Amino acid sequence: DTGVSQNPRHKITKRGQNVTFRCDPISEHNRLYWYRQTLGQGPEFLTYFQNEAQLEKSRLLSDRFSAERPKGSFSTLEIQRTEQGDSAMYLCASSLAASGGSYEQYFGPGTRLTVT
Amino acid sequence: AQTVTQSQPEMSVQEAETVTLSCTYDTSESDYYLFWYKQPPSRQMILVIRQEAYKQQNATENRFSVNFQKAAKSFSLKISDSQLGDAAMYFCAYRRLPQGGSEKLVFGKGTKLTVNP
Numbered sequence: 018d019t020g021v022s023q024n025p026r027h028k029i030t031k032r033g034q035n036v037t038f039r040c041d042p043i044s045e046h047n048r049l050y051w052y053r054q055t056l057g058q059g060p061e062f063l064t065y066f067q068n069e070a071q072l073e074k075s076r077l078l079s080d081r082f083s084a085e086r087p088k089g090s091f092s093t094l095e096i097q098r099t100e101q102g103d104s105a106m107y108l109c110a111s112s113l114a115a116s117g118g119s120y121e122q123y124f125g126p127g128t129r130l131t132v133t
Numbered sequence: 134a135q136t137v138t139q140s141q142p143e144m145s146v147q148e149a150e151t152v153t154l155s156c157t158y159d160t161s162e163s164d165y166y167l168f169w170y171k172q173p174p175s176r177q178m179i180l181v182i183r184q185e186a187y188k189q190q191n192a193t194e195n196r197f198s199v200n201f202q203k204a205a206k207s208f209s210l211k212i213s214d215s216q217l218g219d220a221a222m223y224f225c226a227y228r229r230l231p232q233g234g235s236e237k238l239v240f241g242k243g244t245k246l247t248v249n250p
Binding site for chain 2: 020021048050052057058059060061062065073108110112114120121122123124125126127
């Protein structure tokens with residue numbers, strides 16, 4: 018499978034615990050995006066990387082959230098001290114940013130987080 | 134900031150019939166991309182169709198076509214000959230042109246499409 022993969026697919030955690038999600042983009046893609054989707058809403062942008070550099074963060078990304086893409090390949094999204102409001106689907110997408118390219122974003126299946 | 138509005142939370146259609154999903158958006162930019170994404174239950178989001186704002190011709194992809202009205206900032210999706218596999222959440226999305234920025238997608242809230250046999 019050469020698409021975007023995310024692990025785990027589901028995560029249940031207790032309030033106050035830390036969680037980490039992983040995203041593996043399509044191998045040649047240099048851009049990686051994180052979105053959050055709550056019930057009944059469309060995905061909302063959280064942050065994105067160009068290679069290993071994190072170039073933009075949404076105001077939605079509070080201090081409890083941190084994302085990394087250490088070698089410009091896979092990325093991790095960590096949430097510290099989880100709150101019930103963090104319960105959502107976390108989507109990862111990747112794209113190839115290149116001159117003349119479409120920059121089309123391909124999505125992974127998401128990680129569904131439930132905070133109890 | 135750009136916004137995308139989908140005013141139909143749910144729609145239904147009979148198999149083999151045609152349905153149109155509505156989307157309006159707001160932007161001050163003159164060139165941009167618009168998309169329709171499909172998100173089947175418990176499956177990943179996939180791109181259905183893309184429209185470049187500088188193109189006057191409406192995009193088509195097999196049974197899917199759009200009605201792009203730039204002046205009205207309207208971007209509707211028509212699904213012809215609906216099939217059971219078309220049942221999903223459909224999201225309208227906006228993206229700026231590649232200009233050295235993030236090109237993040239701005240999504241509407243989605244329309245849940247049910248296809249009745």
